[in-house]
Amino acid sequence: MESNNTRIAVLYATAQGSCRDIAEFIAAHLIARGARVELAEVEHAPELELFDAVVFGSAVHDRALLPEADAYLRTHRDALTSRPVWLFSVGIGPSLRGPIGRRLARIVPPDVAEIREMISPRAYRAFAGYCSRADLPVPSRVVYRLIGGARYGDLRDWDQIRDWTDNLADELGLPSTDSEKAPQS
Structure with missing residues (x-):
């Protein structure tokens, strides 16, 4: 696959x-790594046949992908299994701490596991998202704290996301950026 001609659809819900x-x-x-990328919400996703690879992400609520993400993945199963796909989800699981939280964070929700089995992505990664205290009702806040939710706010680990993206870019043969080529001091 010619790196400067690699077309990637980055789709999300x-x-x-x-x-x-x-x-x-x-x-x-x-x-920045040289790919031609089209970014779209699943409701406005382009035809997958135009792309060499797909990166697909969805928020996870109640341990399930969002309904529009699940429907899209099931509807486009054939197109997705005929090209490299990377799958990610966003939720509170990866941010959980403590003995219970770390154990829960390692469990892949059954809905996500079923989708992984169905489309066989090259890689799957769960990332922490943004958790607003104001958006959670009091009973949910109590449960969040009990299962290892240590804090609220932006829980995303951008270095972790960059590393995951670099791994997929390397797998696609995309050139390194100048900052990646620079020697570390």
């Missing part, structure tokens, strides 16, 4: 914006 922000970050990083 978001509820509160965290997944969109991560998808935008991934798209910008892939563009």
